[in-house]
Amino acid sequence: MTVPLDTALSYQCFLSDRVRAAKPSEVRKVFRAAQRPGMISFANGAPYLGGLPFDRLAEDAQRILQSRAAEAFQYGASDGVPELRAHIVDIMRLEGIEADAADAVVTAGSQQALDIAARITINPGDVVFAEGPSYAGGMAVFTSYEAEIVHVPSDADGLIPAELERLSAEVRAAGKTAKGLYTIPNFQNPGGVNLSVERRGEVGRICRDQGLLIFEDNPYGLLGFEGQTLPAIQPQFPDITFYFGSFSKMFAPGLRLGWVLPPAAFRGELVKASETAQLNPSVFTQLLMSAYLDDPAWRDTLDTYRALYREKYQTLVETLSAVMPAGTAWNAPTGGFYLWITLPEGLDAEQLVYECIERGAVYVPGTAFYTDGQGRNKMRMSFCLPTLEQIRQGAAIIGEVFREALASR
Known part of the structure; x- marks a missing residue:
């Protein structure tokens, strides 16, 4: 069968079965929706890079070249x-x-x-x-x-x-x-x-x-x-x-x-x-x-990041404790980048994420981390990249959205 390549849907017939069957990533959908200036993102598990010795890295690169x-x-x-x-x-x-x-x-x-x-x-x-x-x-x-x-x-x-x-x-x-x-x-x-x-x-x-x-x-x-x-x-x-x-x-x-x-x-x-x-x-x-x-100093840099991430985690938890609706629960990580949150009965993190995005803050709904539909009342907040002030502001936005949604039930 000859298929004109200039039609809008024709490319689909060339895709493999596994690609056609693949489900879109909820994480990527949220990231695309959140790409606008000023967004406070708890979605991306990206490390903070401000403490890296960029001057020394530049010297290393020059020496290698x-x-x-x-x-x-x-x-x-x-x-x-x-x-x-x-x-x-x-x-x-x-x-x-x-x-x-x-x-x-x-x-x-x-x-x-x-x-x-x-x-x-x-x-x-x-x-x-x-x-x-x-x-x-x-x-x-x-x-x-x-x-x-x-x-x-x-x-x-x-x-x-x-x-x-x-x-x-x-x-x-x-x-x-x-x-x-x-x-x-x-x-x-x-x-x-x-x-x-x-x-x-x-x-x-x-x-x-x-x-x-x-x-x-x-x-x-x-x-x-x-x-x-x-x-x-x-x-x-x-x-x-x-x-x-x-x-x-x-x-x-x-x-x-x-x-x-x-x-x-x-x-x-x-x-x-x-x-x-x-x-x-x-x-x-x-x-x-x-x-x-x-240079063994890389271990000192790592220590700096550990302390910074601990401070950011503590700031996020302190803010959420003040702004989230009653019945919200979360884990208590001792390291890493992520806080895993369970919402009160009746709140849907996947639905509410877009309202949060409209107001300037984003997280990842829990459904992104299952393949079987679980996680609608779960969410992940990554505390590694935002500043302390952004953490406070963004968590306040998310808490407001959830309190309003719970009050309107």
Whole structure:
């Protein structure tokens, strides 16, 4: 059949089935609606960058261009430059992971790493378990490869192991293939909770017994308000765990650098898939990131951010306590970027977000973090980027909208 390419709808026939079946991201819909000057955004999980040593970074960049320009602007190793992988190993050691620099694979952010891992492991129809709620971008990766997401209930100590075991049995009884668990064990996005140390072992044992892979996504592990870190799942279960790290939250997202530490048996296939996706990550940005990490002062900068995020979190909670309607509840994160809020019965966060946007403030409705329609009375507020004054002003706007909506019921 010949289809004229100049018709408004004709392009649809060229799209793959998986693209046509994909649902629009609620997060992206909110971001598009909120793109106007003066908007106070609690929607974007973007780090504050004001404390970075930009002068020193400029000097590092100049030195790289003067001494290693030909290398920096050339193709590089598909799994990353050796000096950055050595730093990555040192960073992972802070959470109990022992690995060789040759084991890690550098990618253009951990989002790409997750995509590559899903590409080599997920078949259409496979089931991937994920916390309920879970990171929208992670779920988008797995659903793009036509996986089914099954949410595992969580509480203040993270994912509930008994529920994972129960759901895994139900999935297998239904004749489906359960492939893996996607988890953010530290300062989870969007729930803000930590998977307890005891549960990390329980979850790993269940996955091993049930033949599940573990996709351990850890962009926030070094962002505890008091500098605390928890041991990763990977050291106990290295043969089934893909561990994902990122420089986007602990440093800056603009360099687009992350990594994956795959199970040894998967590394060759993962590197081949990475080559297909990008040939190699940017050599220049890797050298710049490595130069930044050469100076131990990066840890002092990280401490500065931890203290700042703690102050912003406390300011948000203090303001919400004064402005939100009675019956509103939220978690108490000890690090990370996010506050997860439950609204009083009858309030719909997805409906009310657009009224908040009209008045100048935006959050992300809870439905964005589930694939099964849950979360209408939930919302995520990210406190990392707004100033303290913006936090007070924006939270006051949101509280006013919710109080009015509750009074009008």
